[in-house]
Amino acid sequence: xxxxxxxxxxxxxxxxxxxxxxxxxxxxxxxxxxxxxxxxxxxxxxxxxxxxxxxxxxxxxxxxxxxxxxxxxxxxxxxxxxxxxxxxxxxxxxxxxxxxxxxxxxxxxxxxxxxxxxxxxxxxxxxxxxxxxxxxxxxxxxxxxxxxxxxxxxxxxxxxxxxxxxxxxxxxxxxxxxxxxxxxxxxxxxxxxxxxxxxxxxxxxxxxxxxxxxxxxxxxxxxxxxxxxxxxxxxxxxxxxxxxxxxxxxxxxxxxxxxxxxxxxxxxxxxxxxxxxxxxxxxxxxxxxxxxxxxxxxxxxxxxxxx
Amino acid sequence: xxxxxxxxxxxxxxxxxxxxxxxxxxxxxxxxxxxxxxxxxxxxxxxxxxxxxxxxxxxxxxxxxxxxxxxxxxxxxxxxxxxxxxxxxxxxxxxxxxxxxxxxxxxxxxxxxxxxxxxxxxxxxxxxxxxxxxxxxxxxxxxxxxxxxxxxxxxxxxxxxxxxxxxxxxxxxxxxxxxxxxxxxxxxxxxxxxxxxxxxxxxxxxxxxxxxxxxxxxxxxxxxxxxxxxxxxxxxxxxxxxxxxxxxxxxxxxxxxx
Numbered sequence: 146x147x148x149x150x151x152x153x154x155x156x157x158x159x160x161x162x163x164x165x166x167x168x169x170x171x172x173x174x175x176x177x178x179x180x181x182x183x184x185x186x187x188x189x190x191x192x193x194x195x196x197x198x199x200x201x202x203x204x205x206x207x208x209x210x211x212x213x214x215x216x217x218x219x220x221x222x223x224x225x226x227x228x229x230x231x232x233x234x235x236x237x238x239x240x241x242x243x244x245x246x247x248x249x250x251x252x253x254x255x256x257x258x259x260x261x262x263x264x265x266x267x268x269x270x271x272x273x274x275x276x277x278x279x280x281x282x283x284x285x286x287x288x289x290x291x292x293x294x295x296x297x298x299x300x301x302x303x304x305x306x307x308x309x310x311x312x313x314x315x316x317x318x319x320x321x322x323x324x325x326x327x328x329x330x331x332x333x334x335x336x337x338x339x340x341x342x343x344x345x346x347x348x349x350x351x352x353x354x355x356x357x358x359x360x361x362x363x364x365x366x367x368x369x370x371x372x373x374x375x376x377x378x379x380x381x382x383x384x385x386x387x388x389x390x391x392x393x394x395x396x397x398x399x400x401x402x403x404x405x406x407x408x409x410x411x412x413x414x415x416x417x418x419x420x421x422x423x424x425x426x427x428x429x430x431x432x433x434x435x436x437x438x439x440x441x442x443x444x445x446x447x448x449x450x451x452x
Numbered sequence: 453x454x455x456x457x458x459x460x461x462x463x464x465x466x467x468x469x470x471x472x473x474x475x476x477x478x479x480x481x482x483x484x485x486x487x488x489x490x491x492x493x494x495x496x497x498x499x500x501x502x503x504x505x506x507x508x509x510x511x512x513x514x515x516x517x518x519x520x521x522x523x524x525x526x527x528x529x530x531x532x533x534x535x536x537x538x539x540x541x542x543x544x545x546x547x548x549x550x551x552x553x554x555x556x557x558x559x560x561x562x563x564x565x566x567x568x569x570x571x572x573x574x575x576x577x578x579x580x581x582x583x584x585x586x587x588x589x590x591x592x593x594x595x596x597x598x599x600x601x602x603x604x605x606x607x608x609x610x611x612x613x614x615x616x617x618x619x620x621x622x623x624x625x626x627x628x629x630x631x632x633x634x635x636x637x638x639x640x641x642x643x644x645x646x647x648x649x650x651x652x653x654x655x656x657x658x659x660x661x662x663x664x665x666x667x668x669x670x671x672x673x674x675x676x677x678x679x680x681x682x683x684x685x686x687x688x689x690x691x692x693x694x695x696x697x698x699x700x701x702x703x704x705x706x707x708x709x710x
Contacts, residue, residue, distance in 0.1 A: 203619070205594075208586070229595045229612040236579035239547065240586035245670030246546055248577045265679060266575050267466040271477055274675035281670070287613075312591035312625075316607070317618040333709075357710070369632055376597065376611065376632050382576055383489065383631055391709040401466060402573075404681075412709050413683060414700065420687075429684040430703055432696045442697040447710060450701060 148172030148192070149255075150215060152234065153226025154204055156182045160189035160292035162224045162285055167293070169255040171221060176211065178204055187300030189292055194302045201309035208234045210307035212241035222260050222277075224253075227284040239282040246282040247275050253283065268382055269405030286386070287329075321377050328378065331360035334389045334410070336380060337373075339366045340396020340417060340436060344373045349437070350395050353444045356451060362387060364403050381406040396436050399424025416440065453507040455563045458497035458530065459553050459584070460490035462514045462521040463574040471678040484517060486524055489569035489629075491636035496599075496629050497567045498529040504601050506564055507531045513552045514541045526647035527639035533652045534560055536660060540667045548667040550583030555660040557588060565606065566626040570595060581628030591621035596629045 148171035151162035156179050166173045167190040175191040177183050183196040195214070199207055211234060215223055225235040227249050239246035250262040251272070260277040277283070328334065335354040337347055354361050361378065368379045380387055381403040388409035395416050397403065404427045407413060415428035416436045425431040432439055468482035486494075494510060501508035510525040510533040512518055518541070522533045536556050540548065557566060566588075568581035578594075585592030593599075597616075599608035606625055610617045611632075639647075657663065686703070690696045704710045 203617075205592075208582075229610070232578050233582045233592065233594045236546070236582035237586040237592070239579065240550060240583040243547065243670075246577075246579050246583075247671060248546075248579055261674075266676075267464070267469060268573065268576070269679060270466055270469055270471070271676060272679040273673055276672045276674050277670075278672065310591075313593055313619050313621045315617060315619055319616040319618075321614055321616065365631070369635065383570065391704065408681065412704065412707055414704070425687060426685065427681055427683060429686065429707075430700055431685075431687045432693075432700060433687060434693050434696065439693050439697060442694055443700070446697050446701045450705060450710060 148174060148220055149222045149224060150174045150176060150218070150220040151191075151224045152176040152211065152231065154178075154228050154230045155226070156185060157292065158226035158228070158287055159186060161288065161290045162226055163190045164293050165253055165285060165290040166222075166224060171255075174218070174220065176214075183302045184299075187302075188294055188298055190295050190298065191300050194300050196302050196304045197307045198304060199307045199309045201311060203309075203313065203315050204230050205233045206309035206311065206313065207307050208237035209241060209310060212238045214305070214307075216242060221258070221280060222255075223282045225282060225284045227286045232284055235282045235284045242280065242282075244280045244282060245277050246284070247277065248284045249286050250283055250289075253285065265405055268401040269408065270401050288388070328360050328362050328380070328385045329387060331387060331389050333357045333359035334362050334380070334387050334392045335359045336392060336394045336397055336407075337361065337363040337367055338394060338397030338417075339364060339371075340398075341367075344371070346437070347373065349440045349444070353393070353395075353440055353447070356444055356448045357393075359393070364397055394424055394428075395440060397424050398422045399427055416443075453505075455560065456497045456501045456506050456508045456565045456567065457511050457557055457560060457563050458490070458494040458508060459511050459566065459568045459580070460494060460521070460525060461487045461572045461574070462512060462518040463487045463572055466574065471680070475678045475680060477676070477678050484520055486521055487569065487572040487574065489571065489573060489631050491528065492631045492633055493567045493569040493629055494525060494528045494530060495634045495636040497565075499634065500565055500567070500599075500601055504564065509534060509560065511553060511556055511560065512536070513538070513544070513549055513556070515539050522652045523647050526650045526652070527643045528636070529643065530650075532650060534655065535652060536655045536657065538657050538667070540657070540664055543669050543673075544667060545669040545671050546577050546579040546583055547670045550580045550587060552657070552660070552662060552667060553580065554584045554587040555662055556655060557584070559655065559660045564623045565601070566590070566624075568626070568628045570628045570630050578628075581626060585626040588626070591625040593619055593621060593625065593627045596627045597632050599627060599633070
């Protein structure tokens with residue numbers, strides 16, 4: 146059954162990929178390592194599910210086995226959920242099969258046997274449309290497509306034993322600090338930029354965050370130059386992408402590498418003393434002025450409307 | 453001496469890109485630079501080379517324009533640089549780039565570790581590192597935020613979406629590093645002077661056993677335009693900061709976000 150094959154390292158992400166592929170008039174086949182929940186994928190629209198089984202806890206180690214399965218089944222497109230693990234598998238599979246790979250797409254369409262993708266480049270300053278003719282691998286950011294349940298739909302689950310590459314071995318797994326894990330899913334984000342003079346000054350941003358019930362994020366410089374917050378806290382192209390209903394930047398200049406990480410925010414607010422800061426180009430509302438004065442005022446004003 | 457090979461890309465500096473009003477992109481003022489994250493990859497190679505007594509070298513694939521990158525790369529410390537020069541680099545995708553770099557690595561030979569950045573600052577496609585590893589059949593560790601080498605074993609800390617992993621692999625291996633892996637120093641004057649004395653080797657595709665057909669891109673770029681974000685762009689102008697804040701809060705309430 147050629148068609149669209151999908152893989153993601155969680156059932157939720159896999160379900161979202163199935164919905165991207167569903168209805169494209171080709172069958173959808175899902176690959177999963179999740180033994181307990183493999184049978185749920187049929188309900189999300191998969192026509193066929195391969196449950197992959199192996200002894201290695203690192204899913205990356207099965208890239209070659211997945212490539213071999215795809216070579217045998219001959220699907221037209223392989224959609225992969227863009228996690229760290231997914232990206233590595235996607236890149237290796239694309240190399241083993243000598244085909245194109247478009248990563249972290251922002252849109253995806255299937256037209257007459259071709260796959261049309263768009264993605265941001267130059268740190269988000271430009272958007273590029275690519276056409277993939279024939280077999281290709283595409284990675285899709287988390288939450289891009291909404292998963293749908295199909296009442297009464299089920300699919301066969303075929304269990305397949307797969308060989309792993311055991312040359313990289315897992316020694317230890319450490320869960321991320323809660324804050325950084327939540328950042329990508331936060332409903333309100335307050336972002337700390339290089340406009341803060343001292344580490345202690347971040348308190349006014351944290352106070353604002355508290356009245357809003359916001360998660361605190363920051364720019365890359367705060368993590369890498371100042372070491373004020375842990376690595377998981379920075380927002381941007383090489384850090385976390387956020388999509389809150391409101392994002393408030395404080396003393397953030399708005400370099401393109403940062404802005405690409407906040408684009409999916411519903412409302413963007415910027416406070417910066419420099420009227421020419423590029424962040425204002427990306428903002429819905431901007432206040433130009435001394436943030437040391439403005440932030441406490443904003444905290445008070447929000448506290449007033451919340452009670 | 454065994455080598456640690458840092459791969460880098462000479463990219464257009466996105467800070468120099470101008471967006472025209474109709475959405476086209478003006479590259480006429482744009483200069484080249486070593487991709488930001490690749491500076492960390494080069495520094496990682498320097499630190500790794502020092503720790504195991506190997507020699508760090510830099511490798512790039514680029515058009516004639518990338519010649520400018522060689523000295524810049526060498527000022528960052530590597531003992532030697534290698535450049536696969538081909539105009540096909542202009543349109544190369546991840547598939548083509550990884551093939552070229554992998555074949556160049558083979559040609560350079562005697563390597564212990566290949567270091568790439570997670571992605572390039574222009575495309576940030578995050579695929580070349582693992583593709584090279586697949587082609588060379590090397591153990592591969594992506595998303596590396598720290599690592600150390602002891603004897604023939606590399607231990608690396610990887611950043612994943614909801615966790616950190618500590619993993620081990622035998623050398624030779626390939627790692628792709630996140631910018632947080634180190635702080636890439638700004639080269640001093642002495643480093644700049646020393647760079648002039650170092651050797652750069654230029655390869656053509658045929659020198660590494662590839663043809664133009666081998667490096668044809670697998671993806672076709674149909675369109676390329678400036679991304680213009682649709683935002684309200686309202687700068688709140690009131691007399692006092694207190695009034696500005698009041699107006700902002702009123703707007704946010706209207707939008708239903710507070």
